[in-house]
Amino acid sequence: MLDINLIRKEPDAVRQMLAARGNDPLPVDEILALDVQRRDILTRSEQLRATRNAVSKEIGRMKDEAEREAKKAEMRQVGEEIGTLEAELNKIEAQLLNLTAALPNTLDARTPIGPDEDHNVILRVEEGVVPALTFPAKPHWEIGEGLGIIDFERGVKLSGSRFYVLNGWGARLQRGLIAWMLNLRMEQGYEERYLPFMVKEQTLFAAAQLPKFRDNLYHDAEEDYWMVPTAEVPLTNLHGDEILSGDDLPRRYTAYTPCFRREKMSAGKDVRGIKRGHQFDKVEMYAFVKPEDSDAMLEQMREDAEATLKGLGLTYRVKQLCSGDIGFGSRITYDLEVYSPGVDEWLEVSSVSNVGDFQARRANIKFRREKGGKAELVHTLNGSGLGMPRTMIAVLENFQQQDGSVVVPEVLRGFVGTDVIRKK
RNA sequence: GGAAAGGUGGCCGAGUGGUUUAAGGCGGCGGUCUUGAAAACCGUUGUGGCGCCUUGCGUCACCGUGAGUUCGAAUCUCACCCUUUCCGCCA
Numbered sequence: 001m002l003d004i005n006l007i008r009k010e011p012d013a014v015r016q017m018l019a020a021r022g023n024d025p026l027p028v029d030e031i032l033a034l035d036v037q038r039r040d041i042l043t044r045s046e047q048l049r050a051t052r053n054a055v056s057k058e059i060g061r062m063k064d065e066a067e068r069e070a071k072k073a074e075m076r077q078v079g080e081e082i083g084t085l086e087a088e089l090n091k092i093e094a095q096l097l098n099l100t101a102a103l104p105n106t107l108d109a110r111t112p113i114g115p116d117e118d119h120n121v122i123l124r125v126e127e128g129v130v131p132a133l134t135f136p137a138k139p140h141w142e143i144g145e146g147l148g149i150i151d152f153e154r155g156v157k158l159s160g161s162r163f164y165v166l167n168g169w170g171a172r173l174q175r176g177l178i179a180w181m182l183n184l185r186m187e188q189g190y191e192e193r194y195l196p197f198m199v200k201e202q203t204l205f206a207a208a209q210l211p212k213f214r215d216n217l218y219h220d221a222e223e224d225y226w227m228v229p230t231a232e233v234p235l236t237n238l239h240g241d242e243i244l245s246g247d248d249l250p251r252r253y254t255a256y257t258p259c260f261r262r263e264k265m266s267a268g269k270d271v272r273g274i275k276r277g278h279q280f281d282k283v284e285m286y287a288f289v290k291p292e293d294s295d296a297m298l299e300q301m302r303e304d305a306e307a308t309l310k311g312l313g314l315t316y317r318v319k320q321l322c323s324g325d326i327g328f329g330s331r332i333t334y335d336l337e338v339y340s341p342g343v344d345e346w347l348e349v350s351s352v353s354n355v356g357d358f359q360a361r362r363a364n365i366k367f368r369r370e371k372g373g374k375a376e377l378v379h380t381l382n383g384s385g386l387g388m389p390r391t392m393i394a395v396l397e398n399f400q401q402q403d404g405s406v407v408v409p410e411v412l413r414g415f416v417g418t419d420v421i422r423k424k
Numbered sequence: 425g426g427a428a429a430g431g432u433g434g435c436c437g438a439g440u441g442g443u444u445u446a447a448g449g450c451g452g453c454g455g456u457c458u459u460g461a462a463a464a465c466c467g468u469u470g471u472g473g474c475g476c477c478u479u480g481c482g483u484c485a486c487c488g489u490g491a492g493u494u495c496g497a498a499u500c501u502c503a504c505c506c507u508u509u510c511c512g513c514c515a
């Protein structure tokens with residue numbers, strides 16, 4: 001959520017940001033008008049409340065019955081007026097919240113301006129150590145079915161399209177990736193958390209997933225339980241409504257969770273293979289920092305994510321997202337894309353973002369620089385480290401052998417329990 | 425799912441309709457005293473909104489959440505949430 005003071009003081013900057021993101025800047029005018037109305041009504045109703053508070057105290061002390069009744073009648077009138085004003089105020093505040101909650105975050109000055117994903121900037125390509133294939137690359141669905149480690153048919157039987165079952169070494173490869181990544185994160189200074197995979201609506205709002213992305217979320221029809229679309233959601237709220245000590249910052253966390261997404265917006269896209277499912281596993285990185293430290297932490301987290309791909313020996317590129325493609329809550333985002341020869345694509349396996357105080361304001365996460373000091377909003381950052389299915393695709397397709405087997409990357413062998421995955 | 429008890433400030437805890445401000449204690453901060461510290465004593469103390477003559481002052485709101493009764497609600501009514509204990513069910 002943006003600071004209402006920012007919208008008041010620099011409406012043009014907010015309009016420019018909205019235009020750069022390809023959004024309609026019109027809500028800014030609506031917000032400003034409602035804000036004026038809100039303050040006007042608030043002032044009036046508070047004056048009436050002050051009167052009522054004072055007179056009510058007098059009534060308590062009055063002895064004269066007639067005078068007492070007269071004052072009561074008078075205050076009954078005032079009470080009704082307050083009621084009317086408050087009803088109006090509630091309506092305006094609800095409208096205001098609707099509009100401001102739908103505004104995306106301001107952009108970092110370094111985020112390039114551009115209308116769509118074609119204007120993202122590739123910063124560099126990092127060559128991996130895995131040698132290029134000397135034979136035609138097979139896509140992972142062929143490799144997986146050949147080895148009997150990915151079962152698409154039974155996934156569909158159980159749950160419908162976009163679901164699959166991992167068998168034997170396939171399941172172990174993924175489990176190995178998760179365990180290895182979590183350990184790596186711990187070595188990098190992140191604390192591990194095991195989190196709820198279902199959260200309440202308020203938790204999603206505070207992480208800026210609601211109201212905007214309602215269509216992409218699964219939830220219980222009767223109770224207030226929502227499946228997490230990413231571990232970022234519970235991690236954000238870990239310190240919701242808390243005031244942290246400045247000495248405790250930065251705080252960095254890592255967590256493994258499944259992620260659940262309806263992928264309504266992506267209907268028809270990436271239906272083949274395991275690239276885009278309704279359920280996928282991910283190891284997430286998250287940081288709470290002082291505002292002045294968030295720029296440096298962004299670079300640190302990008303490096304931490306890159307270390308994962310370097311560890312696997314894969315070729316990847318670092319992309320900076322432009323204003324038209326960057327996420328709703330992000331000020332600046334790096335995507336890491338790994339090259340996979342079977343699908344012949346650069347696959348997005350990580351997205352590292354500085355969110356500034358956008359989530360902290362919604363989730364009410366503050367810190368004090370010193371005891372007795374003023375509580376200030378923290379900055380938060382998130383990054384995938386990494387998404388499993390796409391990392392699996394890259395491993396299967398990059399390490400495939402001509403005979404259909406797949407060599408297990410060295411760093412994973414202790415976790416997976418074999419050097420090569422062969423057909424049974 | 426059923427029953428009972430409970431939810432008050434950073435923490436403990438008093439508070440069954442109105443007495444200037446939620447008593448008192450602990451903790452924190454500042455001070456007095458002291459060579460220094462402790463003790464003792466004195467003062468101070470949360471969050472958010474709005475306004476203003478903006479080091480501050482005024483005002484409103486906040487006692488689990490939301491509605492209601494009342495001139496006036498931490499206090500009374502209703503619904504919900506959470507915690508603890510017991511019963512039932514259960515990986």
